[in-house]
Structures are given as C-alpha cells and as structure tokens.
Amino acid sequence: MTAPTRAARTWRAVDSTAGGLTLDLGLYAVSAAFAAITAVTSTLPPHRAWGGVAAVGYLLAALLSTGQLLARRQRPAWAGTAARSAVTGLTWLTTALLPLVAQSVQRAAGRTDRAQEEVVVIEHAGIRLTETGTPYLGHDAIAALPADERLLGYTPYQPGMALFGLPRAAADAWWTDSRVWFALVTALVLALAVATLRDTRRFPTGRPAPAAVLRGVQAATVLPVCALTLATGGDDLPVLALCLLALAFAAAGRPAATGIAVGLAGALKLFAWPVALVLIFWGVTRRAGLRVAAGALGLPVLALLPALLVDRDALVENVLRFPLGHGLVTSPAQSPFPGHLVATTLPAGRVIAAALLVAAGLAIAGRLLLRPPRTAAATALICGYGLLAAILLMPSTRFGYLLYPLALLVWAPALILAPHSCSRFPGGVARQGVDLET
Template identity: 40%
Template sequence: MNISAARRTAYAGSALWTVCAVYAALTAAVTALPPHRTWGTLAAVGYAVLALVPAATVRSAPPPVAPAATDVPAAPGAACRAGPPTRQQPRHRWLTGRLPLAGCALTAVLPLLVLAFTDSAQEEVHVVHRAGARLLAHGTPYLSPDQLADADYTAYNPYLPGMALFGVPRQLLGLDARFGFAAAFLLTFALSLRTAGLRTTGGLRTTGAGPGARGSVGRRTLLLTASPLIALPLAVGGDDLPVLGLLCLGLALAGRHGRAAAGRSGLVLGVACTLKATAWPALPVVAALLAVREGRPAVLRLTGGAAPALAAGLALPVLVDGAGLAANAIRYPLGLAEAASPAAAPLPGRLLAALGPAGQLCAVVALVLAALLIGGSLLPRPPRDAGGAALRLALGLLMAMALLPASRFGYAVYPAVLALWAYWRNLDARRLEPGPGRRPPAARRPTARRPAAPWGGAAHPGREPGLRPHRQPLTGPHADRDERLPAPAGRHRDVRPRDRTPLPTR
C-alpha cells in the first residue's frame, strides 16, 4: 500500500471514529437514562482518542525509501540462497493494527466495568437477576398470575426460561449478568465468522479470508464490538447479544455441507430459542435453506438437533409453571397483560396499540400477517446460502420490531448485525469462487520428504554426478518432489527436494 492509499484509509477511519464520537456525545446529552448517559460520556472520549490516532500515525510515518543500486546482489543466485529479506513492522502500522482492540476496551469494556461496579444498568439486567434468584429458590423464573395481580411492569419477566441462567452467577458469585452476555456474544459471533469462512475443497479445509483469516475474524469482531451498535447495549443491558451471536452461529453452521452441520445448527438455534422469542423466526428460515440445498433429511436433522434444547428449555418449564410462562413471556410482550410495558418507541405497532383494544387487536393481526408473509415467501423463493438466509431473517425481524405492540429501537441491532454478517460472509465466499482466468483452490498432494544428495552426487538415480541437468521438465516418480533452482553463472543448476530441504555446504 502506497503512502497516498494509507493516508486515505487512515482519514476514512478517523472520520468513522468521529461519527461514533458525535453519536456517543449526543446520546449523553439527550438521554434521560443514567446508564446511557454514563456510556455516552465515556465512549465519546474514547472515540475521540481513536479518531486522532490514524491521522497522527500516517503523518509521523517515515517516507518510503527506494532501494539503492548497490543493494542489488552481484550473483544471480545469491538472493535465492540468502532467502527473502526480513523487515521489521513499522511502529505506526503496529499501532494502527491495535486500534480495534483499543476501541473495544475504551468504548465497551471500560463503560461496562464502571456501570457494573456501580450497579447501574437497564431494567432488563435487574429482571434477569431476579429471574435467576427465583429459579434457584422456587424452580421457576416467573411469578404466577395471582402474584402478578396489581403488580407493575417490574414484576414481569418477558424472557423465555433459558435467559434466567445468566442471572444465576449473580446469586452464586456476585457476577453481573452483562459479563455473561458479552462473553457469549464475543465467542459465538467470532466462531460464526470463522465457521462461515471455512469450506472443504479437495479434502482440505481452506478459509475464505485467506492466510489472515483468523486475524480478520478477530478484527471484525472487535470492530463491531467497539461500534455503538454493540458497545452501547453491551455496557447498559445486552440481553439481546447472546441471542444474536447464537443466530449468527446457527446460520453459519447451516451454510456448511455435511450431515453433522444441520444437526449442530439445530442445536445452536434451539438454545437461542430458549432465551428470547426473537430467535424463533430463524428456525423456518434455516429449514427452508436446508430443504433447498440438501433435501428433507437435512431438515429432519435440524429438527432433531433443536428438539433436546427445546424440550429442556421450554417443554419442562411449561410442565412446571405453564401459567406463569404464558402470563410473563406471551401476554406481557403482546400488550395483553394488566401492566403496560415501558418499551414505548413510536413505531407502528405501538401507535396502533395506543388507540385502545381495537388498535391493539389490529397490531397483533398485522404482526401475524407479516409473519405469514415472510414465511410464505420461503416457499417460492427460499434462500440459497447462509448470507441470503441472514438477510431474509433480518427482514423478518425488522418487520416484527415495527409491528410489535411493545417495541423499542434497541431491537434494530438484530437486522443491522445480521445484514453486516451476511455482507462479510458473502465477501469471503466471493474470494473463494474462481473468477475469469483464475483456477479454483485445489488441494496439493502431500510429498514424501527425502534427504538431499551429497554435494556432487547424483540428485536422481541414473544421472552422473557433476553433469548439468537437461532443461526439459522432469518426469517420472520424482517429478512432484524436485525443482530446479537458479544458480550463479558458471555453475550447474542445483536440484533439491520440493520440501525445501536445505542443501549441504561444501
């Protein structure tokens, strides 16, 4: 990369960090929620620091130095024998490469630590803590309908039974549930990127991101976490993040070929479906993807993989406390409970529900019709790959967010992250596809290692030592093992095994 391209990239990065700093500052200025104000204040400073680093490093970077004429080796084969020159990574490049990690630490981890140790969080975090305590004490995370009579919205638990497990460490270790949310998201999302970039070619495993696939997975995960899209909910609440990470991982597994992939995808999606109802639309979308790609057996394996998680996370709680689950996790989110939800974003579903019982019924009917419309579109035009399935799921969740009677703008994290994940997945897939004039990646046959011949000895059986080898391509059993190397003028070409066994010295 020349200096002009490096400057353009650095200035673009500074511009993005500046936009994030402005968003964080506006959040701190206009919000009425103390956790959001704390995050906005801390994150605005962090984003401002990150915006100054790329431009400063490019300005302080040394100019490129052209190689001098005396640097050219005198002998044609000297460079080959000496090997490639070693270069030390410039300091400004090292610092720029650590920006994603620094951004994640300054804008997500630091505000999370401050808010966690001051016990400042959104009400959702306290709901999960109370659900974990009730699960340990009574075997159910819900209050019964009789106990919910004349209670306010803080007594309700709108989540499915699996979410209460994140509140158990609070009772046993005093650990805030947000640490569990963050760890689950980082692990599952990074694993989803890694899984989506793997493809089997010729019996070997290759990555769509090339030699730096692992590094790109880490950078993408950290950059996404440092953005306000994830950093804000991770610090103040974060109950949607583990569901989102499991959805991405389930889509990545469904996009791979093989019998085990469909079952693993079903297991992951089944676990997500025990946390929140926002994960349920993923099951029909992934089933349509597997049906069009691998047929009915893959759909059956998906169902078989999801069944154990759904049985343990939903069927058993229904048998234990079905009335409490219905009152908390079904009636309350739909606006049918006695207490109104504080999620009052001015979206179409909320505006309809505010008109009275008739408007509330219209909102529920519109939500059901939207679900049928998205589900019906899977039959004539099913998704063909994991990226298309992620986009279809993002569209469905976007419509659900708009039509829910009790909704909030925070649900926009689902369609936004799913669309970004689909873009990254398709980008890596295009790198593996053979373009015009380019061969697809093929597996190299393993070659046996053999010791080099003594100096002056015959490198091949039947060839006299000291004779210059022919310029014809090598044939026979050793054609895949040996290669000709350039040699200085006046000397014969050296022949050595392809496995780069070093030549003996004189």
C-alpha cells in the same frame, strides 16, 4: 441486474474505499458524536454513564483510524485487516467492556441507577430458579407486589436467560452482575464464529473475505446500539452472537451445529425463533432440515419443559400474556416506530398495526416456501430484512432491537465464499458470490 445486486455492489464500493479505513473512520466519528449526545441528553442514568466513557473510546478509535489512513501507503501493515481488527478490539474494550465493568462496580457499591431493569429482572429470575425450580412468578404473586414493582416481577424471556442470573444467586459482587456474563458469552461465541469462518478445512475451494468478517464483527460489537446495550442491559447480545454463529456454521456446511447454535439462542429469547425458522428452510435445501430442526426447535422446547412442569400458569403469564399486552402491567417498549404510531394514533390502530405485521409475515413465509434460501448469506439477508420489518411494525418495541437486523445484514457479506482463483470485486468478494438470492 437486480436491485439487491446493485445495493450489494454499492455497499462493497463504500466498504472497500481505502481498504475499509474510510468507513472505519466514519463509524467511529459518528459513534463518538452519538455517545457524547447520549451523555448529555439521555434521560436514563445508565445510558448517560455509558456515553461519558464511550465517547472517549470512540474518539480514540477515530484518531487511530486517521493515523492508519495517513500511514497507509508508507506502512501498509498498519492499515491491514489485522491492524483494523486490533483497533476494533480496543474500541470494544473502551466503549462496551470498560463502561460495563465500571457500572457493575458502582452498582455493587450501592448505586441503584447503574443498570437497566432487565439486569435486575434476569438476576431475580436466576435466584428464583435456584429456589423454586422456575424463573417465573405467577399471576397472583405478581399481583401481590406493590404496583410500582409489578413490572419487575415479569420475566418476558425464555427460561434459559435465567442462567445468566445464577452467579448473582451465589454471591453479591460486581463480577456476578449478569452483564459481565452476557459479555463473556458474547465474546466467546463471536470468537467461535470468526474461527469457523477462518477454518480453511471447511472451505477448501474458497473462504469468506477477512475484511467482510471484520465488518460483521464490528456490527455486533462496536456499533453504538450494540455497545450501549451490552454496557447497560446486555441480554440481547448473547442471543445475537449465537444467531451469527449459527449462520457461520451454515456457511461452513454444518447443519447440526447450525441448529444447536440457533436453538441455544431460542432458549434465551423469542427473537431467535424467526432466525431458526429461516435456517430450517435453508436446511431443507441441503436435505438437512431435520438435523437443523432437531436443535433449533428441540433445545427451546427442552428449556421450557421444567418451567412448564413446575408452574404452567406462571410460564404462560410471563412468556405469552405479558408480551401480548395482557399482563397486569404494560410493556415499557414504546419506541416511535411506524407500528407503534399506527397503533396509538389511528382509529382501530392496534388492529391495523397487527394486520400490517401479519401481512409482512405472510410475505416472508411466501418467499420461504416459493424460494427458500440456498446460501447462508441469503439466509442472513432474509432474517435481517424480516426482523427489521417486524421491529418497525410491532405496536410495542424498542429502538435497541435494531441491533438484530443491522448486525444480520452486515454479517451477510461475511458468509459469501470467495473462490481462490477468480477475479474479485472491491472488498475481496468474488464475482460468483454476488447473487444473494434476494
């Protein structure tokens, strides 16, 4: 038995205890504590505001999960997947959407401390897109800004992200806050991903376990790092949701749709590009590599073309120079992960950190070349572990970026097809779906 298989069995054993309710209760209880601590100790006003609202939402979810546990034997329907899904939806409403709307309304009323910098940056990018045809400011334009405003002059995203700033270009209201549109797109995309995994026409001989799909949705919505990010900044959530949708399409055997979904994500942010690369290798094992690559690579390139034609230097300054540390200001992403600590504390630390990052990349590339993933679940695991390694080893990174590997790794069991007629392990995953090829 391989170590990954043992880890998968352990996860299923924990996840299936009391029909999943024990882990639900633990998730909500720990999240309530995290939100309360954030409300009291965070140095960021939007985070403190989120914590005060979200702590109550998580506490309510923990109480509801406790009630489900107590009623599990007398009223099984109250503790089933449908009831757990209802609690998950309510939790997302109270811990992500409610604080998001509250902060958007307060910001529209004049509060300047109710959004993270990326919200302002993306809205300015949307306004520039309508006025100049490119979401980016050039080097000279950024240099002309006051020193304390130059950071906000950079737009270190792919051009598609500016679309979320277009509503603000049309009107100044709470509902034009870019976070509102991040949340709307995230909800719609996740709903499509779930519908894809529940489409019995695509899985005539078996389908993903509903409980595993629910757990994957929880990881992308009510996990504190996701709820906090959506409520205060939000730009990573549509990217993550599109990556999860691409993997759902892969599980359903739809390579063209897979490429389109991950290509849309790549047109928003660079974080989706490694996922696109792994999915192309998955497509090659299905003799559909070109169909995946057409969308996965074509859509980001199409998104870049207008900005490239309007102002090539501005595109390079924002998308390449700034993220690589060669802009007029440095990125504030300085979470104390190993790569950052190595880069800042050791002699020639940046070179060492870069070498470690390259070594990790080469190891993953070798894995893909020698043994490309043949299932969507294996693809999700490679993406999750690969992004985790990259985030930990990058000299400049954010704690919030962990939402990508966490959600991808929890999404992987939701992509395992469980045949209808075979014995199952706890958690509803069939014996034939255990090997995730890792």
